[in-house]
Amino acid sequence: MTDTIATDRTRFLRHLRQVRSFDPAPVAPEVLDDILEVARWTGSSQNQQEWQLIVVTDPETLRLISEASPSAGHLARAPLAVVIVMPGERRITEAFDEGRITERTMLAATAHGLGCGMAWLEAGEAAVKELLRVPSEHKVRTAIAIGTPDAAGRRRKAAPGTARRPLSETVHYERWGARRT
Numbered sequence: 038m039t040d041t042i043a044t045d046r047t048r049f050l051r052h053l054r055q056v057r058s059f060d061p062a063p064v065a066p067e068v069l070d071d072i073l074e075v076a077r078w079t080g081s082s083q084n085q086q087e088w089q090l091i092v093v094t095d096p097e098t099l100r101l102i103s104e105a106s107p108s109a110g111h112l113a114r115a116p117l118a119v120v121i122v123m124p125g126e127r128r129i130t131e132a133f134d135e136g137r138i139t140e141r142t143m144l145a146a147t148a149h150g151l152g153c154g155m156a157w158l159e160a161g162e163a164a165v166k167e168l169l170r171v172p173s174e175h176k177v178r179t180a181i182a183i184g185t186p187d188a189a190g191r192r193r194k195a196a197p198g199t200a201r202r203p204l205s206e207t208v209h210y211e212r213w214g215a216r217r218t
């Protein structure tokens with residue numbers, strides 16, 4: 038795709054890459070409030086809005102959450118994480134809604150020029166629930182680390198354009214198997 042006004046408008050969306058290393062500087066309260074406001078407006082199945090969000094800034098708590106799950110190490114290197122709590126009743130729709138609010142939260146953080154990185158906490162779910170005093174029947178699966186990326190967090194991970202399958206391998210036109218020539 039050539040660089041046009043259309044691609045300029047969405048450039049910041051394409052810059053959303055997983056960040057796993059952050060500057061310790063806190064996220065400004067008004068920025069955090071705006072990110073949470075955007076998250077609140079996420080659409081959900083039947084507009085149920087079943088999520089609860091726990092904002093964690095205490096470094097010790099972030100460290101303990103990060104240690105509970107093998108793929109959550111970056112939470113300990115962030116000034117802030119948002120932990121998503123779902124009711125744990127409707128497996129499929131809740132997972133879908135959780136994915137939507139996760140992505141929207143990450144997009145809002147990106148729009149503010151911040152970096153973010155999600156982590157799945159399932160391996161350490163029980164420990165995280167105990168730590169955050171979440172009732173055991175609820176589902177805790179996702180946390181989103183948010184902050185200013187440090188040098189390691191800003192480092193390019195793959196050559197431009199190579200980290201995703203191209204549209205020619207992803208999109209079909211009008212029917213299965215019909216690619217754009």
Ligand SMILES: Cc1cc2nc3c(=O)[nH]c(=O)nc-3n(C[C@H](O)[C@H](O)[C@H](O)COP(=O)(O)O)c2cc1C
Nearest residue numbers: 053054055056057108109154155156157158194200
């Ligand atoms: C369902 C799901 C679970 C993920 N879990 C983790 C995780 O536990 N830890 C992590 O560092 N990244 C996690 N990620 C982020 C992916 O690794 C990341 O989006 C993918 O590798 C693309 O990286 P990029 O955005 O830097 O291109 C998860 C992403 C998704 C969609």
